[in-house]
Amino acid sequence: MSGVHEGRVTKPLLEVLAGKRQAIPPVWLMRQAGRYLPEYRRVREQAGSFLELCFTPRLAAEVTLQPVRRFAFDAAILFSDILVVPYALGQAVSFETGEGPKLDPIIDAQGIAHLRDRIDDNVISPVYETIARVRNVLPAGVTLLGFCGAPWTVATYMIAGRGSEDQRAARLFAYRDPVGFAQLMEILITASADYLVRQFAAGVEAVQIFDTWAGILPSEEFLRWCAEPVERIVVEVRRAVPQAKIIGFPRGAASSLVRYVDQVSVNAVGLDWTIDRSFAREQIQSRRPVQGNLDPLALVAGGSALDRAVDAVLAAFAHQPFIFNLGHGILPATPIAHVDQMLARVRGGAAS
Numbered sequence: 001m002s003g004v005h006e007g008r009v010t011k012p013l014l015e016v017l018a019g020k021r022q023a024i025p026p027v028w029l030m031r032q033a034g035r036y037l038p039e040y041r042r043v044r045e046q047a048g049s050f051l052e053l054c055f056t057p058r059l060a061a062e063v064t065l066q067p068v069r070r071f072a073f074d075a076a077i078l079f080s081d082i083l084v085v086p087y088a089l090g091q092a093v094s095f096e097t098g099e100g101p102k103l104d105p106i107i108d109a110q111g112i113a114h115l116r117d118r119i120d121d122n123v124i125s126p127v128y129e130t131i132a133r134v135r136n137v138l139p140a141g142v143t144l145l146g147f148c149g150a151p152w153t154v155a156t157y158m159i160a161g162r163g164s165e166d167q168r169a170a171r172l173f174a175y176r177d178p179v180g181f182a183q184l185m186e187i188l189i190t191a192s193a194d195y196l197v198r199q200f201a202a203g204v205e206a207v208q209i210f211d212t213w214a215g216i217l218p219s220e221e222f223l224r225w226c227a228e229p230v231e232r233i234v235v236e237v238r239r240a241v242p243q244a245k246i247i248g249f250p251r252g253a254a255s256s257l258v259r260y261v262d263q264v265s266v267n268a269v270g271l272d273w274t275i276d277r278s279f280a281r282e283q284i285q286s287r288r289p290v291q292g293n294l295d296p297l298a299l300v301a302g303g304s305a306l307d308r309a310v311d312a313v314l315a316a317f318a319h320q321p322f323i324f325n326l327g328h329g330i331l332p333a334t335p336i337a338h339v340d341q342m343l344a345r346v347r348g349g350a351a352s
């Protein structure tokens, strides 16, 4: 999905991030490389552990490219995980099959003191090699995206030692020891900004900051632990890479999205599937390009429910700068034929 403009190939996703609406919105899917793809499952088996897959550039580059080959998405997203940052800060991290991530939980200030103050280059450098490999073979018109987790979301895993529904461990830590928690956030802000700058140096063209657990905090805490840290990363990255294009995804932020856009100078805002679309169009898309927000379960369901859901997303957002995506990551149960159906609908029937 590329156009030729003054002799050079334009990239629709980068055009949208520059504020230019595309007649057919660029499309990619969060977690587009993953278990719903048989070719991913094959490589995943070959790699041994999930972290080994993340840190083996030949294999990580291969799985990064798989969904682009199959679906001609407008973006390739680096195959890695948000938890490679705590790993490179010295925390023990592993992924047990079917159980999600396991970390050696940080339970007090001492746990924070044991972290490195910078990410270990020896650990993380394979990620940059993956980026360089993908960039070398990327089809024209496809944008290479890097990413990191937002400090709040990464901290929830570092403190609980695993995924949880209410993030009570991190919320309690922040109430009981705000000074210690702020120290952890400082480490994560510095590490994440460095990491993104290095990703740009290696060849990514834009990045997304995933704040999966932004929606769980009271509004004052949302500003302090979600919006402000992310803005500091954005400012820090642009000090090194002035034109850096950055997408923010504060999942579940709901009405706090307005203050997110007030405070965070990201180029586009990712919307989850629960947001009221007219609110998002009027209050958010009037100020910044948006990305989203198909319900991942509509993609699992398929059929006419999927067609209706795709149409509703397009009707709300396709008239202004917009990137079509899910409202959260694609689920392993998603049939591949439904992804094809969705793409045909987006690319064939968009308003122009």
Ligand code: CP3
Pocket: 029, 030, 031, 032, 033, 034, 035, 044, 050, 077, 078, 079, 080, 081, 082, 083, 095, 097, 099, 100, 101, 147, 149, 163, 210, 212, 329
């Ligand atoms: O989008 C992509 O295709 C790029 C790769 C990517 C992965 N994780 C690969 C992955 C990206 C961008 C992420 C981000 C990520 N990781 C987030 C933020 C986005 C979100 O989904 O909320 C979070 C919270 C994580 C942490 C994480 N990694 C969890 C909670 C889990 C277990 C849950 C699950 O889906 O299994 C992972 C594992 C993980 N990361 C897998 C993949 C493909 C599945 C593990 C496997 O293949 O064995």
